Amino acid sequence: MTNRRSIYIDAFPHANPIPAACRIGAMLYSGVIYGRDGVTQQVPASLDRQCELMFIHVQSIVETAGGSLADVIKMTLWMNDKSQREVVNRYWERAFPDIHSRPARHTLDGSFSGNILIQCDFVAVLDH
Secondary structure (H helix, E strand, O other): OOOOEEEOOOOOOOOOOOOOEEEEOOEEEEOOEEOOOOOOOOOOOOHHHHHHHHHHHHHHHHHHOOOOHHHEEEEEEEEOOHHHHHHHHHHHHHHOOOOOOOOEEEEEEOOOOOOOOEEEEEEEEOOO
16 A cells, blocks of 8 residues: 655645645656646736746655655756746746756647646655
């Protein structure tokens, strides 16, 4: 029997019965996370604000699961326009300032509904 635990955060609820992430043992896997405002539940128009909110949600999810951003081992990004990576990189470097201790990252082309410009998922390895 597993000790699977669903991770939810109030700022990023799902309309479907799906948690923001799931933890079994030390492993934490997220679903898709994007920059939706936690108060209004709206997605702002700018990529800059969407990135800011996305990284806030990632941090909140990891912390709710019992870890920190230092536990993130891999992040996958989907972007509407990959030529705008410099915007993402500003928030990436804030979240992971040590160049010798950053998670792996892969960026893919994305096509989204509404005005979503970026989304991610991540894997983290937490202490038991």
